[in-house]
Amino acid sequence: MGAQDGTLNGLFVVDKPQGVTSHDIVGAVRAAVHMRRVGHAGTLDPMATGVLVVGVGNATRLLNVIVDHTKTYAATIRFGQRTTTDDADGALVDMPRAAALPDVGMIRDVVSQKFHGTIEQVPNAYSAIKVHGRRAYDLARAGEHVELEARPVTISRFDVGDARPAAAANGDAVLDVDVTVTCSAGTYIRALARDLGEDFGCGAHLTQLRRLAVGDFTVDDPHVVTAHTKTREYTNRDGERVTRARAVLDVPADDVAAHLIPMVDAVREAMPTIAVSRDEARDLRYGRWIAGHVDGTSAAVVEDDGDVVAIVEQANGKTIRPTAVFPAAR
Template identity: 45%
Template sequence: MTSPVTPGLVIVDKAGGITSHGVVGRVRRLAGTRKVGHAGTLDPMATGVLVLGVDRATRLLGHLMLTEKAYDATIRLGIATTTDDAEGEATARTSAGHLDEATIRTALAEFVGDIEQVPTAVSAIKVDGKRAYALVRAGEEVELKARPVTIHELTVHKVVSHAAEQVPGDPAHDLDVVDVDISVRCSSGTYIRAIARDLGTALGVGGHLTALRRTAVGPYTLDHAKTLEQLDEGFAVLPIADAARAAFPAYDLDAEQAQEVRYGRKLALPLETLTAVFAPEGEFLALYEPAGEMARPVAVFTG
């Protein structure tokens, strides 16, 4: 087994067909520790940036999950599915061939900004102590409440109309569908599948995702990511101090302040938001946030 690595983040470019938990399992073996977690699940169908924490850095993950994310996706208009993506069964088919690009762009523009979004039913949200996706798979009806999310930017790259693949015995085998390639930059908690579903509903034709690739989680992009195959060849961890400086504003302490942090005490620091604080020699000590005229520890990473 590989010797335990230093605490830090592993940025994975997840392939399609593997679960986020499966990626965690692979990284646990490579890191030589079971203390590995991830900052936000990717569906098996989805690919792209999955941020993992190793050892003490797992405590950073809850804070990283609150950062904005970016995605590339393809929406197919004309078919609604049970899961709002291509892994589900079709529930409705309506020709979308009459939709022009201008109409689609106008409809998508309505999703930009602060909106109320009903999460997709096949999600990890808990309902009465059980995951929503587990209830759906058990045949139960799941109704989730709308949640506030923010779509900072939504760019339409391409709109293509074509005939759907023929389905034997399906009277709508000559259905015209429209594929829409988009990029989205959004707040944590946004479901891109729900955008596909809601766009289809708004246009009266149904919709689902056929492809989803996460391109960024906070400051970590595909440029920082390695595939599992690349990690097998050379395991790479972003040290916890570098990870904290990249993800949060940084404040360098003097020796006396650093000692106070080790005791978990409040400090008189001029902070404006959640901030990573460092010892004079560069060691990452804690996350602090403003608290009136003082700053209080949110998480201390020493010891």
């Protein structure tokens, strides 16, 4: 099945470049596969690069599961400066240097004591979290006061690597520290940077962020699609010169389908699977419950032909029920 007939069902692992939004990547994939039914599993900020899982066709129904997978990031934290957004895209916040810059040993000690396991984290005001139906970043950009509540997140890995003393563009003495973090969905790495800076009294923000993995989908996946950022200038209706960035896939449109992770492989990477018979597949597609047991959200697959039938969950002690069903493979 090709991209031209609108029948693609599966996932793309896109290595998002810096300077474009996750929605820009979705737009680039839509243009390449000539389909509207395209979505992504977990937003990356424009500054960030790395793994963005993009679903097409029936696989868009897998995205709500994938978005909850653990994430792994490589980042650089700059100690000695704080910004409005807690990353390099924000404006510097004036703050007195109340404390000396920490050394890498001090940072590792604080990380091991305070930033492992389940912690309470307050997201940055410039985030996609909705407040009374509006995105927090829209409120913050409009000058409104945004106060978000702390929420639990889980840090399963927080490795502190190399540290490099440096001078920032404005001459401030700073310390750039490389870290690798594996965390639960909903964790803001820039909030970790901010909170570390507050602990040392010197401020901190992210200067680089790269997502290495979303669950089992990794940046070195053999199917990965790389992309680059292309800018263009134009004059708007007010006569102003505007620069607009867009995402461009590095794979020719005719070759994009070759990078697709097919539906059956996609569900096996995204969640546990259970084998069902063709009769059970028919029942599930009619919304009926069948006998069985699953640990958490799973996918029902007819193993003989790789037909992905449904996403299922436990209904009671003896039966499972479909929460989403897929049409039979042609």
